Amino acid sequence: MKNNVLVLNQDYSPLTICTVNRAFLLVFLNKAEMLEADSDAAMRTVNESYPKPTVIKVNRYISVPYRGVVLSRQNLFKRDNxxxxxxxxxxxxxxxxxxxxxxxxxxxxxxxxxxxxxxxxxxxxxxxxxxGMRLLQLPYRPTYLMFLRDSMGELRKEWRNYLKSTKVA
Missing domain, CATH: 1.10.30.50 (DNA Binding (I), subunit A)
Incomplete structure (x- = not known):
C-alpha cells in the first residue's frame, strides 16, 4: 500500500490507483498535478530529490463509462465483509x-x-x-468507489479527504 498512489480525475473524482513510479512519471511529464506527497519519503536520483506522490490529479478530464460493481459471489461476500x-x-x-x-x-x-x-x-x-429472522445489515448495491476504497484495506491518511462516499441503498 505504501507504493500506491490515488489517481483523481480533473473533477477530483477517483479514477484508479497506480504505482508511485507511474504517478511520478505522470507528474514529471505534466500530465498530472501532485496534490499530496509522502512526508516521510522522497524519490532520489543522483542529483535531485523529488517528493513521493500519494495523491495526483490528471490535468485533462478522462471520460469513464459507468463503473458498476459486477454482481458475483466474491463481490457479494466482500460487500458483506x-x-x-x-x-x-x-x-x-x-x-x-x-x-x-x-x-x-x-x-x-x-x-x-x-x-x-x-x-x-x-x-x-x-x-x-x-x-423469524433479522438481518444485521440491509443489502445494498455497492459503488465502484466503495470497492476501490475497501480493496486497499487500511487507507493512507492522505486519501481520506478524496474518498468520502457513503453506501448507495
Whole structure:
C-alpha cells in the first residue's frame, strides 16, 4: 500500500490507483498535478530529490463509462465483509435470496445476502418474517468507489479527504 498512489480525475473524482513510479512519471511529464506527497519519503536520483506522490490529479478530464460493481459471489461476500448477515458467522458461507427464487425473487444486489449454511437452511424458502429472522445489515448495491476504497484495506491518511462516499441503498 505504501507504493500506491490515488489517481483523481480533473473533477477530483477517483479514477484508479497506480504505482508511485507511474504517478511520478505522470507528474514529471505534466500530465498530472501532485496534490499530496509522502512526508516521510522522497524519490532520489543522483542529483535531485523529488517528493513521493500519494495523491495526483490528471490535468485533462478522462471520460469513464459507468463503473458498476459486477454482481458475483466474491463481490457479494466482500460487500458483506465475509460475514453471515443473520448471525455474524464467518465460516461455511453461502448466498441467500431474501425473497426466495421459488417466490419470484431475483438475483440482484438488494435481494442477496451472505449467509452461513445453518442460517440459510433455517430460513429455507420462507420470508424473513416467517422464519423469524433479522438481518444485521440491509443489502445494498455497492459503488465502484466503495470497492476501490475497501480493496486497499487500511487507507493512507492522505486519501481520506478524496474518498468520502457513503453506501448507495
Amino acid at each position: 465475509h460475514c453471515c448477515q443473520y448471525c455474524g458467522a464467518k465460516n461455511n458461507l453461502t448466498i441467500d435470496h431474501l425473497i426466495p427464487r421459488s417466490k419470484g425473487g431475483r438475483s440482484v444486489w438488494n435481494n442477496l445476502v451472505t449467509a452461513c449454511k445453518s442460517c440459510n437452511a433455517k430460513k429455507g424458502d420462507m420470508s424473513l418474517e416467517k422464519a
